[in-house]
Amino acid sequence: MAHDIAVIGGDGIGPEVIAEALKVVEAAGVEIDTTDYELGGSRYLRDGEILSDETLDQLRGHDVILLGAVGTPEVAPGVIERGLLLKMRFDLDLYVNQRPFVGTAPGHSEPHDFVVIRENTEGPYVGEGGVLRKGTPNEVATQGSVNTRLGVERCIRYAFELAATRPRQHVTLVHKTNVLTFAGDLWQRTFDEVAAEFPAIDTAYNHVDAACIYFVQDPHRYDVIVTDNLFGDILTDLGGAVSGGIGLASSANLNPARSGPSMFEPVHGSAPDIVGTGQANPTAAILSAALMLDFLGETAAAERIRAACDDPVDGSTAAVGDAIAARVGD
Ligand code: IPM
Ligand code: MN
Numbered sequence: 001m002a003h004d005i006a007v008i009g010g011d012g013i014g015p016e017v018i019a020e021a022l023k024v025v026e027a028a029g030v031e032i033d034t035t036d037y038e039l040g041g042s043r044y045l046r047d048g049e050i051l052s053d054e055t056l057d058q059l060r061g062h063d064v065i066l067l068g069a070v071g072t073p074e075v076a077p078g079v080i081e082r083g084l085l086l087k088m089r090f091d092l093d094l095y096v097n098q099r100p101f102v103g104t105a106p107g108h109s110e111p112h113d114f115v116v117i118r119e120n121t122e123g124p125y126v127g128e129g130g131v132l133r134k135g136t137p138n139e140v141a142t143q144g145s146v147n148t149r150l151g152v153e154r155c156i157r158y159a160f161e162l163a164a165t166r167p168r169q170h171v172t173l174v175h176k177t178n179v180l181t182f183a184g185d186l187w188q189r190t191f192d193e194v195a196a197e198f199p200a201i202d203t204a205y206n207h208v209d210a211a212c213i214y215f216v217q218d219p220h221r222y223d224v225i226v227t228d229n230l231f232g233d234i235l236t237d238l239g240g241a242v243s244g245g246i247g248l249a250s251s252a253n254l255n256p257a258r259s260g261p262s263m264f265e266p267v268h269g270s271a272p273d274i275v276g277t278g279q280a281n282p283t284a285a286i287l288s289a290a291l292m293l294d295f296l297g298e299t300a301a302a303e304r305i306r307a308a309c310d311d312p313v314d315g316s317t318a319a320v321g322d323a324i325a326a327r328v329g330d
Contacts, residue, residue: 004062005292007022013069013274016275022289024324028298028301041070050087067265068265095121095256096120097116105216116227117162118227118228124143152186154256163224164200171226173206173227176207219242247281249284251264264288290306
């Protein structure tokens with residue numbers, strides 16, 4: 001049966017890179033049925049829709065969602081991000097954000113291979129807080145971070161289950177337990193309790209500031225990293241930077257319980273400055289499609305796509321897509 005994919009090209013280079021990703025999936029011989037959803041900044045500017053309940057319900061009916069990028073300079077920061085991207089992550093309960101990093105960091109000779117498991121539905125992203133006396137000298141802004149036992153535990157458990165399938169069998173918790181003592185304590189205790197259920201898996205803990213140094217100077221120490229939403233956001237941009245660039249960084253927003261569709265997207269944004277120039281690298285979108293195929297059980301096709309992305313290709317967006325599609329089809 002063909003896999004039923006909702007496609008949100010989105011804004012900027014999003015549609016350009018998604019076209020290449022779909023080209024490669026088809027070249028891999030995977031049967032797909034796609035439905036396009038025009039969502040993002042341009043749609044919002046046209047008729048005011050960001051993501052209605054009705055559209056969200058339609059999205060729920062698909063097997064998976066493939067997304068390019070959303071956000072446009074004409075719309076204030078946060079409007080589309082919160083109303084579309086975060087709304088999907090929260091309302092579809094995409095509680096794991098999985099971001100793999102394979103590459104050779106600058107100054108190193110051996111490749112690293114680690115994956116960041118970022119909690120995707122809590123932390124400072126929930127939008128708890130507010131503003132008082134805006135624009136006055138006494139202005140107050142608060143922005144809370146929500147950490148629930150359920151949210152933290154299911155994310156950490158996913159990280160251990162993933163580590164159990166990998167050769168290194170290692171999980172590192174990254175947090176800031178020396179300062180964020182309330183949330184840090186919940187994360188550390190939950191981590192220790194889940195770790196006790198996986199005696200074969202080795203564990204470590206790094207403060208997030210130290211992890212930034214290790215990402216650059218000693219990335220080989222990592223196998224699976226588990227961390228909160230905001231630390232994971234920041235660390236995964238750094239992960240991209242030390243693994244060949246953000247043009248290669250893929251991600252999966254997963255609902256591992258499969259109570260609804262999961263969503264797959266490159267980590268890069270809409271890059272409005274290079275729209276239509278053919279400069280966008282579609283590899284991150286193609287590798288995100290490979291993560292999608294993993295999740296759909298099309299593991300052999302996903303492996304072939306990853307192998308085809310191993311050797312970098314130079315050229316325009318379409319030329320890179322064509323070259324990878326040709327390798328996959330061989
Ligand atoms: C990401 C992005 C998003 C995030 C933005 C666009 C809301 O940076 O997926 O990493 O902060 O999660
Ligand atoms: Mn980010």
